[in-house]
Amino acid sequence: MDDQIQNANSGISRVLVVDDEPVARQQLVFQLAQLNHQVTAVASSADAQDILTREGSEAFDCLITDCWMPGSTGLDLLLWLRQHDLTLASIVISQSTDKDLIKQSFRGGASDFLNKPVSAEELGVAMKRTIQSTHRRRDHAATGSEVKQAGLVQRRMNNLGLAGELPTSLKICYYPHHDAGGDSVAFFSLDETRILVVVADVSGHSLKSAFISAYFQGVLRGMVELGVSMTSILNRFNRFLTHEWLESNEDAGTGQNGDGVSVDHDHDSSPEITSLAVCSALIDLSAGSVSLLNSGFPIPNRVDGNGRPWPCGVVGGYPIGWFDPNPLSELTITADPSDYLVLWTDGLEDFAHQLGIGEWSLAFKILQVKEKRRTPDWLKGTPDDVLMVVIGLNKESKEITRFPVMREIYHRGQIDQIDELQETWRRNLAFAFPQLEVSRLFDILLCTREGVLNGLLHGCPLPSDRCELVMIFNSAVEELQIEITDSGPGHHFDPETCEGGEFRAQHRGLMLIRGLPDRVEQNSKGAAIQMVFLLSPKPEVLNL
Amino acid sequence: MPERHAQPIRNVENGVLALDYPVGLESAGGIPAQYVTLSRLFILHAPQSMRSLELAVAARCADAAARCAHSLQGAAAAIGGQRLASTAHRLTEAARLQLNRIEPNQIGPDWTEIDVARDQLHGELQELIELLRQTIQTLQT
Numbered sequence: 121m122d123d124q125i126q127n128a129n130s131g132i133s134r135v136l137v138v139d140d141e142p143v144a145r146q147q148l149v150f151q152l153a154q155l156n157h158q159v160t161a162v163a164s165s166a167d168a169q170d171i172l173t174r175e176g177s178e179a180f181d182c183l184i185t186d187c188w189m190p191g192s193t194g195l196d197l198l199l200w201l202r203q204h205d206l207t208l209a210s211i212v213i214s215q216s217t218d219k220d221l222i223k224q225s226f227r228g229g230a231s232d233f234l235n236k237p238v239s240a241e242e243l244g245v246a247m248k249r250t251i252q253s254t255h256r257r258r259d260h261a262a263t264g265s266e267v268k269q270a271g272l273v274q275r276r277m278n279n280l281g282l283a284g285e286l287p288t289s290l291k292i293c294y295y296p297h298h299d300a301g302g303d304s305v306a307f308f309s310l311d312e313t314r315i316l317v318v319v320a321d322v323s324g325h326s327l328k329s330a331f332i333s334a335y336f337q338g339v340l341r342g343m344v345e346l347g348v349s350m351t352s353i354l355n356r357f358n359r360f361l362t363h364e365w366l367e368s369n370e371d372a373g374t375g376q377n378g379d380g381v382s383v384d385h386d387h388d389s390s391p392e393i394t395s396l397a398v399c400s401a402l403i404d405l406s407a408g409s410v411s412l413l414n415s416g417f418p419i420p421n422r423v424d425g426n427g428r429p430w431p432c433g434v435v436g437g438y439p440i441g442w443f444d445p446n447p448l449s450e451l452t453i454t455a456d457p458s459d460y461l462v463l464w465t466d467g468l469e470d471f472a473h474q475l476g477i478g479e480w481s482l483a484f485k486i487l488q489v490k491e492k493r494r495t496p497d498w499l500k501g502t503p504d505d506v507l508m509v510v511i512g513l514n515k516e517s518k519e520i521t522r523f524p525v526m527r528e529i530y531h532r533g534q535i536d537q538i539d540e541l542q543e544t545w546r547r548n549l550a551f552a553f554p555q556l557e558v559s560r561l562f563d564i565l566l567c568t569r570e571g572v573l574n575g576l577l578h579g580c581p582l583p584s585d586r587c588e589l590v591m592i593f594n595s596a597v598e599e600l601q602i603e604i605t606d607s608g609p610g611h612h613f614d615p616e617t618c619e620g621g622e623f624r625a626q627h628r629g630l631m632l633i634r635g636l637p638d639r640v641e642q643n644s645k646g647a648a649i650q651m652v653f654l655l656s657p658k659p660e661v662l663n664l
Numbered sequence: 665m666p667e668r669h670a671q672p673i674r675n676v677e678n679g680v681l682a683l684d685y686p687v688g689l690e691s692a693g694g695i696p697a698q699y700v701t702l703s704r705l706f707i708l709h710a711p712q713s714m715r716s717l718e719l720a721v722a723a724r725c726a727d728a729a730a731r732c733a734h735s736l737q738g739a740a741a742a743i744g745g746q747r748l749a750s751t752a753h754r755l756t757e758a759a760r761l762q763l764n765r766i767e768p769n770q771i772g773p774d775w776t777e778i779d780v781a782r783d784q785l786h787g788e789l790q791e792l793i794e795l796l797r798q799t800i801q802t803l804q805t
Binding site: 140141142143144146147150151154186188190215216236237239240 | 706739753
């Protein structure tokens with residue numbers, strides 16, 4: 121038996137096996153031949169690189185490599201492969217169950233990790249999955265240029281300068297992670313005072329997703345111009361995704377719903393699943409109202425003239441394409457001309473989670489980005505496309521001066537977690553205001569801690585009571601406003617007349633709150649505290 | 665260790681089989697002829713791996729010792745050599761700990777333990793090769 125190359129020609133897919141140990145290598149050759157694969161086996165990473173270079177990596181459908189080999193290791197081979205071919209999927213095998221090794225393998229690009237000795241059954245399952253992965257990657261690579269083109273068209277569509285035609289102000293922040301995706305914004309001026317804004321997010325990032333996104337926008341525009349209601353449009357598109365699209369999709373093999381049956385929506389790679397999260401806002405400027413229709417989209421927020429966020433609803437329904445019929449979440453709210461509506465896709469929420477911060481501090485920072493054509497470095501690590509839309513409710517308001525940085529709601533049981541909560545505030549503030557002086561940050565954290573503790577200890581006697589923390593930045597005066605509100609009755613004493621030593625000892629937190637901020641206001645007998653801190657150095661003004 | 669070969673080889677010791685033929689056969693796809701091929705490869709290559717291991721231990725080279733023991737472990741496991749695979753695994757782990765040792769006084773396995781495992785491995789390899797020869801002979805007749 122040749123130590124360098126052994127061939128067992130009997131199959132459909134071609135597999136390259138790399139293992140320095142002759143018995144284990146031959147064992148794999150036997151197993152793979154029985155699975156009807158054509159096998160080439162070599163004893164080192166160097167030999168594998170030679171063959172992949174000489175014959176071309178596209179000649180193989182799967183690479184199986186041992187991890188620990190003399191000289192160049194299996195992980196070194198994966199790194200080399202990533203530089204030469206991103207489509208050939210690989211399996212790492214090892215006797216070690218070391219979690220670090222498994223992690224390194226997956227980071228190195230392995231599709232699977234198997235423990236030696238490998239059973240024929242688990243090898244068969246892993247091979248099937250890995251070969252499918254190779255074929256899928258190659259299909260994607262083949263359509264890569266088309267996907268890029270589709271992505272460019274999407275970006276142009278999302279940044280069309282039509283906002284000037286609307287009787288209101290509109291700001292779109294779009295940072296795609298993939299070449300093409302399904303995030304889109306469409307806006308229609310229905311008459312002089314009514315505007316319709318539709319934000320949508322199609323599942324997946326393939327050419328198919330881009331096509332569905334474009335098709336939805338086309339259907340939407342056509343039907344809106346014909347005067348069809350948004351409810352009818354969404355119901356019509358839901359039927360399309362749950363029936364017609366599936367029937368015409370040759371890949372549809374499993375699981376998709378037809379009559380109220382749910383499907384597995386967690387696997388983006390499933391070719392048969394296509395869904396669409398949509399939120400539409402019909403803004404009536406003369407009536408001062410906004411009618412929202414939500415279908416699986418993150419909850420939109422109204423931000424009032426003081427910069428305070430108000431979530432519009434508590435549930436967002438299900439994405440279009442999940443169920444037929446699909447109940448839509450409907451809500452109509454009143455709005456002042458000084459208000460604005462903020463909508464973001466789940467890509468922003470995922471990115472905030474990845475950064476360990478809240479959505480509002482990320483939204484705040486995104487709004488501060490001046491240069492729209494170039495994505496800042498800190499926004500390049502997004503796990504998904506990020507789209508945020510801010511709609512002013514009157515045409516004159518070109519500049520956002522007050523915007524939320526954080527909104528959190530706590531219950532009494534979280535008193536014990538005060539240190540963790542403080543660390544969360546620190547992360548959010550450090551992210552939103554990277555230039556903030558440490559001493560000022562410390563003052564803010566200290567006062568917030570005392571305020572929240574006060575709210576939880578004295579203002580939340582019942583399990584259902586809540587303490588709300590809101591931080592708002594006012595760019596016109598460079599002030600950070602912190603509001604802490606609880607649902608309790610407030611204190612029973614008059615703080616203006618209680619200045620003695622005993623009062624100080626019992627209410628040290630309150631004394632801090634009265635001493636450190638630039639301004640403090642208490643309402644409802646202390647159940648609502650508002651603290652204002654001047655920030656230095658000054659953050660930039662936000663332009664809408 | 666020829667005097668040990670004079671005695672009948674005990675296949676089961678402390679509940680661990682020196683040669684678990686059904687396991688080995690399964691890893692050869694259930695085909696006896698393929699098992700014979702794997703066993704012959706083992707008989708051909710394992711002594712060389714053992715010699716490399718002994719040299720590495722003698723030179724107190726933990727990295728090479730761990731790699732050689734790891735290699736022996738994989739080969740033994742593939743033909744059902746459970747006892748050898750188990751001892752080789754123990755030596756691999758001990759050598760890795762030795763490799764990762766930062767402080768000279770750090771508590772953990774030392775070279776004495778590795779020396780003992782190497783001697784045990786040497787004897788177990790002779791036993792396994794003998795058992796494999798007998799098995800091959802049986803399968804071919």
